[in-house]
Amino acid sequence: GAGVSQSPRYKxxxxxxxxxxRCDPISGHVSLFWYQQALGQGPxxxxxxxxxxxxxxxxxPSDRFFAERPxxxxxxxxxxxxxxxxxxxxxxxxxxxxxxxxQPQHFGDGTRLSIL
Amino acid sequence: xxxxxxxxxxxxxxxxAANLPCNHSTISGNEYVYWYRQIHSQxxxxxxxxxxxxxxxxxxxxxxxxxxxxxxxxxPHATLRDTAVYYCIVRSGNQGGKLIFGQGTELSVxx
Numbered sequence: 001g002a003g004v005s006q007s008p009r010y011k012x013x014x015x016x017x018x019x020x021x022r023c024d025p026i027s028g029h030v031s032l033f034w035y036q037q038a039l040g041q042g043p044x045x046x047x048x049x050x051x052x053x054x055x056x057x058x059x060x061p062s063d064r065f066f067a068e069r070p071x072x073x074x075x076x077x078x079x080x081x082x083x084x085x086x087x088x089x090x091x092x093x094x095x096x097x098x099x100x101x102x103q104p105q106h107f108g109d110g111t112r113l114s115i116l
Numbered sequence: 117x118x119x120x121x122x123x124x125x126x127x128x129x130x131x132x133a134a135n136l137p138c139n140h141s142t143i144s145g146n147e148y149v150y151w152y153r154q155i156h157s158q159x160x161x162x163x164x165x166x167x168x169x170x171x172x173x174x175x176x177x178x179x180x181x182x183x184x185x186x187x188x189x190x191x192p193h194a195t196l197r198d199t200a201v202y203y204c205i206v207r208s209g210n211q212g213g214k215l216i217f218g219q220g221t222e223l224s225v226x227x
């Protein structure tokens with residue numbers, strides 16, 4: 001079946017521009033996660049949704065980062081007034097059931113964001 | 117969430133078993149051990165997970181010690197396509213069970 005889909009695959013923006021990154025989770029998956037991966041590092045948690053509710057946004061690095069999932073399926077990560085340090089791969093993951101630690105998360109291939 | 121320790125890199129000959137170790141000495145009773153791998157330019161791929169018992173699937177086997185303080189991921193017949201960074205993660209059910217990645221082990225399978 002279809003996996004997690006992210007778009008665009010690559011995004012180049014000038015410093016100060018706003019960007020929006022899209023995630024289509026696996027159909028029926030309740031939980032959705034966003035992670036940020038800097039070059040040479042492991043992914044770092046940004047935020048978590050259960051259906052449309054954003055239950056954890058403790059990993060968002062600043063108030064320039066905003067995520068939403070209005071209908072409980074597709075999610076968008078928005079970064080306002082981008083800075084060079086925002087350059088990274090942004091990964092989305094989904095899992096079937098919330099708050100159950102024996103349900104694996106399945107990842108998309110990410111959006112590689114480059115800020116010039 | 118418990119922290120994990122993995123060797124930064126390992127080599128393995130093609131066709132041989134790759135045994136990747138992980139230490140998680142502070143693991144709690146309700147925390148699962150997960151393994152993911154990440155091939156260059158792709159997202160992390162789920163491999164296997166376990167709580168107490170050894171687990172096996174079509175990709176790998178997971179051996180967890182009786183005291184649960186360490187585990188080993190076994191790829192029984194490594195191929196060149198298994199070259200990747202392998203992450204061992206201890207995961208709780210709190211806050212939806214976010215994954216906390218370390219640096220992982222960079223496995224190089226050589227012909």
